[in-house]
Amino acid sequence: MDSPSVQAGLEPRSAGPKTTALTTKPGVSNLPWAALAEKKKCFWGRANTASPSGHRRMATSDCQAKIDEGLYSRQLYVLGHEAMRKMVSSDVFISGMKGLGVEIAKNIILSGVKSVTIHDMGSVHWCDLSSQFYFSEDDLGKNRAEVSQVHLAELNNYVPVFVYTAQLTDSFLAKFQVVVLTDSSMEEMLHIGDFCHSRSIPFITANTKGLFGQLFCDFGEDFVVSDPNGEEPISALVHHISQGCPGVVTCLGAHSHGFVDGDFVTFSDIEGMTELNGYEPIKIRVLGPYSFEIEDTTFFSKYEKGGVVTEVKMPARICFEPLRASLKNPTISLVDYDKLECFKTLHLAFQALHLFVKEQKDLPKPRDQLDADRLLELTRDLNNQTSFQDHLNENLVRMFSYVSAGDLSPINAFLGGVTAQEVLKACSGKFTPLQQWLYFDALNCLPEDDKLLTKETCALRQSRYDGQIAVFGADFQERLGKQKYFVVGAGAIGCELLKNFAMIGLGAAEGGSIIVTDMDSIERSNLSRQFLFRASDISKMKSETAAAAIRRMNPECQVKAHRDSVGTSTEHVYNDDFFQELDGVAVAVDNIKARMYMDQRCIYYQKLLLESGTLGTKGHTQVIVPFLTNTYGTASDTSETAFPMCTLKNFPSTIEHTLQWARDEFEGLFKQQADRVNQYLQDSSFLDRIDRLMDAEALEILETIHSRLVTERPNSWKDCITWARNHWQELFHNNIQQLLHIFPPDQTTSSGVPFWYGDKRCPHPLQFDSCNKMHLDYIVAAANLYAQNYKLPGSRDRNAIQCIVDTVTVSPFIPKSEVKIHVSDEEMKEFVKDVDQQQLEELKTILADASSHRAYVMDPVHFEKDNDINFHMDFIVAASNLRAENYGIPQADRHKSKLIAGRIIPAITTTTSAVAGLVCLELYKAVWGHQQLSSYRNSFLNLAQPFFVFVQPQQAPVQKAGLCYTYHHSGYSRGTLSRSLNPP
Known part of the structure; x- marks a missing residue:
């Protein structure tokens, strides 16, 4: 038999899979709702099929379904409108409603596909309660899918x-x-x-067994990917283009252009x-x-100056092998470069x-030696029949047998998030699909002393934690229950962490506790990724x-x-x-x-810190163990990039510059x-404090x-319109005229180089x-905001505003010779006005x-980005x-402008689920x-x-x-050190 091919995880900036570029995409069929309704024998309790406005949602086959941007705002910044339109026209089937299946379903439903059908012919057992967060003891014996539907329909x-x-x-x-199978x-x-x-129906199968996970994807022989990575297209300024075969493009700037072989680009300006x-x-x-x-480029005109080169995302075709063939010759995506041989063994062990x-009518019993021997024998037989692996990792197969009866919420959260993202890829064609197998294990969550776990301690005992006891034993369950943890934040990751903590029984015994704090209330845009909240919870405390x-x-x-924030103001x-009293902080x-603040507090009090974050499809986790690992502050890049002030004021070259300028205008x-x-x-000492400032700053204030208070x-309301019209004239006409008066379009530097060159765009x-x-948009927004400042009534009547603004007379521009315009921040700092x-x-x-x-x-x-009727984003979009x-x-359109000016962190529930699962695996170890x-x-994904x-x-x-010490020692000065380190 051929040895398996192995695909390493792609680097964040790669050329993508070897594919064929396309210009069209195949259509997809849809599942008619009427046909579903006719399946009365098997369907029941249909979810709310009306939109929030009360109108019945219509099935669409042309990808033109309306998207609720208020609900999906953060997700739209990850997926984009085109991908979302395809998703809301996709019907998804998921079989298996244990812990993994419900995680996948939860993520898919929150993401907003057209419909989800869940399937399970089995009933709720004790082992299910450890990870299926919608099951209770009252549900024992009931059909898993029927119990799950009631809760999933509310999402x-x-x-x-x-x-x-x-x-x-x-x-x-x-x-x-899309068809998804779990536990089949x-x-x-x-x-x-x-x-x-x-x-050509995308097919996914996923399984978790204790500390192990398996995922397989087959999207057919002709699957089209519209965007392999979801990143914003790269662009660079052109410095020179040669005439030749081939032509050579040289880019301007201090940083690499960022392109890779095989990228497609276009040129402008x-x-x-000009032929380009x-x-x-x-x-x-x-x-x-x-x-x-x-x-x-030999026969093109000679390059003179300027230009921008921009990456173009080209559609690509990927061919998948079916499951039957891929079992024999798998392509395995690596999640740990040291575990290739282990993953090969797991590929056989899952089949065995x-x-x-099939033979025993049950999974291997926890820590049962005879069952482990039999599973190992079956795995050996498979390997002998196929010559799949030269050296079978027999110890790994035994460990697989010992824990396979377990069902862990964190493992399901991680693989459920990854699997759900693959479903969304299948629906939308957005992002690179898994090719084709993924194996995962978390054996390092077991105790460092393996003798702590025995057949007796891991035996099932009709407890809601049976699925976890099967892996870690009853003694560990008691230890988990006595933990005291502080959770800071109840947003997207916070909700997922709290769900996992509840499932594993953290702080659920006498003496244990979870304290969660969040000073924010629930908003509508939270509902698509913070799954503990419902529409009826809006305005309640998170x-x-x-x-x-x-x-x-x-x-x-x-x-x-x-409801408290964390900071110096709440240290009482x-x-x-x-x-x-705490054991740790998440x-x-x-x-x-x-x-940074919580990092310092955990250093001072010598407490474990679990840290995590997401940005769209990207996520990370970090565990900070007192005296053992580096801290968050020393291991993380906590700097935030700021644009040079002179760039924003006079020399913008990107839409990010103009949006930041518009945001600054709004605030000012x-x-x-x-x-x-x-x-x-209101402050009687205000003028006294002004006297202590530098004269230039005092005069400006x-x-x-x-x-x-006086002149403006x-x-x-008419005065507000007049102010807005004059301000428009100052910003977009007079200031530009003044800049060109000082630096004319043909200005050159002392070295003879054109002043308006490279990243300096001539306005x-x-x-x-x-x-x-756009002109009137600015007037309407600016006038209304100005009126709000003075508690005057405004208006949305654009016709009336237009009539008034046409009567405003603006003063002609007169250049000022005494004005100094700085070309760098350094020059600005040295200038004395x-x-x-x-x-x-x-x-x-x-x-x-x-x-x-x-x-x-x-x-x-006060700026509020998510209110579409308050004129805030109207002003910023128009000004920018x-x-x-x-x-x-x-x-930039309103959607992109809100992302940048509102400093929105793109978010999607799939990444959040996966990250929270990984955090809890580190908690087990602690x-x-x-x-x-x-x-x-620490993880990066x-x-x-x-x-x-x-x-x-x-x-x-x-x-x-004298003694050896770490950051954690230096933060603790009230007595003897609680733990010492031996000098090396």
């Missing part, structure tokens, strides 16, 4: 959930766009796999060699970090397990709602909900007594400041200036206060036109008596795109008390590729000062 009103409890037939499965027999998988492959502008996508060959080859179950939800999942759970709450927040005009006015009006204070002023939608001392003193005199203005306390406007037009920068650094793993890296954490640096 997303747009996704009907159907139940099927009969034998599967080809005619029934032919109606689905080998015979069933082979039959359905053959059928789906023959019909090139002067001279708008030319069809060209395949490139990379020569180095700043250059690459294109096709023959099917033979064992921590309290999440705590109530996991109590329903496990009534034994001892969870307390707080989270004080010495609080931390000293941080599930999305800002670096809170993470409608919040900061109002805040300053109110400080002046006083000018702002005077203009907002509106008395009517042009705009001429106001009230019939231009001349101050008009007479004007400064006059303003101090005018503003000396604040009481005359007390009636004009202003309303600062107008400035982009000034500089010839491609504009509860065992693992002392070996090699036991622990990208489900889009798919790409997985599991690495040993860095060791805590040891410093000598």
